[in-house]
Amino acid sequence: MKKTKIGSLLATLLVFFMMAWGGHATASADDNSLQKIKDAGVLKVATSPDYPPFEFRATIDGQSEDVGMDIEVAKQIAKDLGVKLKIMNMDFGSTLVAVQTGKVDMAITGVNPTEERRKSVDFSNIYYNGGQSFLIQKKDAKKYKNAKDLHGAKIGTQTGSLQQTLSKKYFKDSTLSSMEKTPNLVFALKSGKLDAVGVEKPVAAAYVENNKDLVAIDAGYKLDKNETGAAVAFAKGSDSLAAAVNKSIDKITKNDWTSDYLKKSAKYMKDNTKDTSMTRYWKYFYNGFLNTTLIAVIAVIFGIILGILLVLMKLSAWKLLSWPATAYIEIVRGTPMMVQVLLIYFGVGTIVNLPALLSGIIAVALNSAAYVAEIIRGGINSLDDGQKEAAQSLGLSKVDTMRFVILPQAFKNIWPSLGNEFISVVKESSIVSIIGVTDLIYELNVVRADTYRAVAPIVVVMVIYFIMTFTLTRALNYFERKMNHD
The missing domain is CATH 3.40.190.10 (Periplasmic binding protein-like II)
Structure with a gap:
């Protein structure tokens, strides 16, 4: 399936x-x-x-x-x-x-x-047990009267699905391709990129019922029903x-x-x-927007706090502090966020049963912290050593020097880079949809599945993301000008 x-x-x-x-x-x-x-x-x-x-x-x-x-x-x-x-x-x-x-x-x-x-x-x-079918365009019904006619054609299936396995076995002479989502395959079929899409009979029937330009033909596979x-x-x-x-x-x-x-x-x-207009599904997109915003805001706040802690640990002369911080940053930056999200939700979940939304926030925050730490470290290293020497000559302790002299100037220098990280968090947080967090990407896939419309929901979500990032960019630029003026 x-x-x-x-x-x-x-x-x-x-x-x-x-x-x-x-x-x-x-x-x-x-x-x-x-x-x-x-x-x-x-x-x-x-x-x-x-x-x-x-x-x-x-x-x-x-x-x-x-x-x-x-x-x-x-x-x-x-x-x-x-x-x-x-x-x-x-x-x-x-x-x-x-x-x-x-x-x-x-x-x-x-x-x-x-x-x-x-x-x-x-x-x-x-x-x-419903059996297997191929979706084809209605205009190709005479050309592909049955599955045998698909030999040599371009066939699409969902990645890793039973249909993909069967197509590799029975249609070795065809051009086979796969995609993650069935709606994407159907859109590729309707746009002429594919000649047929392998799906289950109930799924095929649903698409035919709601797409007048599609028809289904039996796949003719000999299958083990078990x-x-x-x-x-x-x-x-x-x-x-x-x-x-x-x-x-x-x-x-x-x-x-x-x-x-x-x-x-x-x-x-x-x-x-009956009504596949995007306005009918505004609640879906609205809920997705709220969760995406919530994840991004909380993740950024805790990401900065943890990032500052990590960079202070990494710059410490004590290896007991610097080594763990360095290891953490390298591991997080060297592994995909998808794996990190799954590890927090399923791995930590074996000890503490964390809800999906909380797991997503934690994973995104921990990921962002590693990148924020490196951005801050770059800002600190960019400062002239004279700043530290001047602070020490005034009798400031190392803690006060870092707090009142180094970090304020470093943040002023790294603000554009930090802003880019904020924007990246907004967009990259979409990965949490894999564990069921109802963010914008999750709701996008739900609306596409419900309406059988491939492009319209994507456009809506693109517009929402653009408005979010554009607004955030303008706000960050405003504070950057304020800092430069001060």
Whole structure:
């Protein structure tokens, strides 16, 4: 179904980290997975609401809610267990990691129980098997009457997905390409960059229903239903929970409730596409703007405070202080922020269960601090040694010299560089969307999935980011002029 390659790689790295740290990568021998949920009275389920009709967002009575077939399955499981359901949204590549590290009880997000994934997590019985299709342009329907006609064509699939694996196996003579998001693939198809896009049948049906210029053809794959259907993922050794969930799935499949769930999803999708104007989704963008601003402001404040501390430690004559500071700065600057965000959320989360938003703020602040420290160090080193000597001749201590003479002048010199770091934090904080923080990028993907519009949501978010950074730039320039005047 859908799983990105980078998500799989990061999941593997984090699991090794958890195992080395002694975290929750595997369940204990004494399985209490079901009892823990009943004692808590809450079933925590990870999902990625950008994949209709499996899971997506819809506006119901003025409120944005998670809907879709997988959400209905989760509701039924929670009902049978007699507990409340708590949906935890995050990027798809993080859902299985959330299961492995104990952040959630299970993941229900259209995931296939392949042998590779069974090495990391346990799966329930299959609750849905819809088959595979190709989306093509309606004008090409005569050219591509069936999947055999696609040999030699340009085929796109989601990165790391089952469709990508199947296309490599069955269409070796075709030009294959992949992208992270299905909406991007569909846009590439409609713009003529691709001839076909491999997706699941329900997904294909949803796109055809909402795009008059698209049609679907059967993929014709010969598949093992035990690996290609949708199943619920649990942490390794969660036998009691898996047994309870399988009872719910048996009930769902026996009564063919998935058909009803898909019909209900179709209704929500139809409601979503009645009005796909961006003004209808202003609350999504507004909430994303608020969270993006909150993360940036708090991260910058704490980043500066920690950055000053780090640079003082690095400049210290005591190696016990300078070495840790240098090591921290080099490690943070030498690793991607994506890995740092995942490490804070899932790694530290094995000790302290941090919410996604708080984890995102901490990760961005810690990352920014390393860069701020180097900017401040450059400003301090740019000052003439005479400044320090003059302060000492006046009887100022080293602390007072740094506080009243060196740092004020250094900040005046580095203000433009510091301003660039502020702006970078605003833009780079978008990476927190991978753990389910509803920032602008997260809301962008939700709106694209709901409206089937590829470009309009991107333009809106670009405008919002531009307004934010332009305003910040003007404010920083104002204070720079004030400092220069003083």
